[in-house]
Each structure stands twice: as C-alpha cells, then as structure tokens.
Amino acid sequence: MNMLYVLIPLALMLLAVAVWALVWAIRSGQFDDLESHGWSVVLDDDQKPPPHPDDDKEEEKK
Structure with a gap:
C-alpha cells in the first residue's frame, strides 16, 4: 500500500x-x-542529385 x-x-x-x-510536437509542426x-x-526518380564539391576536384586531378 x-x-x-x-x-x-x-x-x-x-x-x-x-x-x-505531444503539445511540443504539434506546435513545432511535426x-x-x-x-x-x-x-x-x-x-523523385527523374531528378539528378546535386554534384558533390569533392567530385569536381577529383576530375580536375585526372
């Protein structure tokens, strides 16, 4: 007892x-x-991903 x-x-x-x-999630737009x-x-299949900055540097080195 x-x-x-x-x-x-x-x-x-x-x-x-x-x-x-719950109130926080509702107010924050969750x-x-x-x-x-x-x-x-x-x-989203037709869109290409944005180029990564490191890819340009690797192509310039070749």
Missing part, C-alpha cells in the same frame, strides 16, 4: 511529460504534412 504513494505521483509525472511532448515525404520517394 505504501508503494502507491510513490507510483501514483510517478505515473502522473510520466503522463505530464507525455502530454508536454504533424503538419505527413504524406509528402512518402510520396517524394515514389515521384
């Missing part, structure tokens, strides 16, 4: 941290656009 005096406040603190994390990153993998 004495353990409940520790577990109940601990559970309430854990709940408060979880609610704070849930604004959930689908565009998934579609970018499917639709």
Whole structure:
C-alpha cells in the first residue's frame, strides 16, 4: 500500500511529460504534412542529385 504513494505521483509525472511532448510536437509542426515525404520517394526518380564539391576536384586531378 505504501508503494502507491510513490507510483501514483510517478505515473502522473510520466503522463505530464507525455502530454508536454505531444503539445511540443504539434506546435513545432511535426504533424503538419505527413504524406509528402512518402510520396517524394515514389515521384523523385527523374531528378539528378546535386554534384558533390569533392567530385569536381577529383576530375580536375585526372
């Protein structure tokens, strides 16, 4: 029974941290656009990656 005096406040603190994390995620825009990153993998085949600066230096040395 004495353990409940520790577990109940601990559970309430854990709940408060979880609610704070959810509010922070919503306010910082973590849930604004959930689908565009998934579609970018499917639709991004035609674009070439930008050239890496080190690649130009290697070609000049050859």
